[in-house]
Amino acid sequence: MKPKDDDKLQAIARATLALVERVGLSGLTMAGIAREAGLATGTLYVYHRSKEDLLNALYEQVKGALVALIDTGIDPATPFRTRFQRNWTRLLRHRLAHGPEAVFMDQYYNSPWFSEASRQFSARFAAGCLGFFDEARAQQIVKDVPTMLLAASFFGSVRDTASLLRSGDLPDTEAALAQAFGMCWDGIKA
Numbered sequence: 001m002k003p004k005d006d007d008k009l010q011a012i013a014r015a016t017l018a019l020v021e022r023v024g025l026s027g028l029t030m031a032g033i034a035r036e037a038g039l040a041t042g043t044l045y046v047y048h049r050s051k052e053d054l055l056n057a058l059y060e061q062v063k064g065a066l067v068a069l070i071d072t073g074i075d076p077a078t079p080f081r082t083r084f085q086r087n088w089t090r091l092l093r094h095r096l097a098h099g100p101e102a103v104f105m106d107q108y109y110n111s112p113w114f115s116e117a118s119r120q121f122s123a124r125f126a127a128g129c130l131g132f133f134d135e136a137r138a139q140q141i142v143k144d145v146p147t148m149l150l151a152a153s154f155f156g157s158v159r160d161t162a163s164l165l166r167s168g169d170l171p172d173t174e175a176a177l178a179q180a181f182g183m184c185w186d187g188i189k190a
Contacts, residue, residue: 004047011037012047016058017100025055025107055113060121062101067125069094070132080141081185087132088158088181095162102162126151142188150188157184 015036019028030051034044048054069090074083095102108114133150136142142150161180164170170180 008037008039008043009047011039012044012054013058013061016054017104020107021100021103025104025111025113030054052113052115055108056115056118058104059108059114059118062105063122063125065101066091066094066105067129070129080136080139081189083132084136084154084185085181088154088184089177091155091158092162092165092177095158096165099166102159106159140190142190144190153184153188157181157187 012033015033016028019032019036023032028051030044030048031041033054034041037044044054048057070087074086076083078086108118130147130151133142133147133154137144137147137150157180161170161177164180165172170176
């Protein structure tokens with residue numbers, strides 16, 4: 001069997017993300033993705049046997065990139081609040097720079113295509129990320145609430161701050177970002 005072409009895989013991913021941003025997951029078709037990627041529909045099926053297969057693979061790719069941002073290159077001896085703020089800022093900047101991926105993740109996570117396999121993949125990758133919150137809770141730096149509540153506050157703050165920045169309702173200034181981060185931090189700190 002001929003190996004799959006990485007350029008075609010990337011074209012399929014870019015086309016899917018662009019279309020999700022324009023028409024949403026429900027408006028997405030394999031023929032539309034193929035057209036957007038500049039491929040024959042049959043060629044697309046060589047790479048992904050179904051829309052569900054394509055969406056699951058794209059989710060793993062995008063989620064993996066996000067999880068890799070958490071604590072990467074940050075000295076674990078750095079005080080937790082500083083690490084927390086760096087991670088918050090990294091994820092915010094990533095979300096702003098990668099709008100189509102953000103739209104895809106928001107829609108996919110709340111769609112019927114978010115499969116049990118995707119949940120399991122997410123749980124494996126999130127373990128390290130969630131360990132970040134577990135560590136802080138064990139040290140009584142953050143509220144003693146379930147880890148998923150801490151994560152929801154953190155990621156929800158990033159998501160909503162990015163939306164405010166994108167819409168222009170919040171200026172992209174150091175002062176505004178400090179306020180947004182402060183709201184998040186104040187909500188979870190012990």
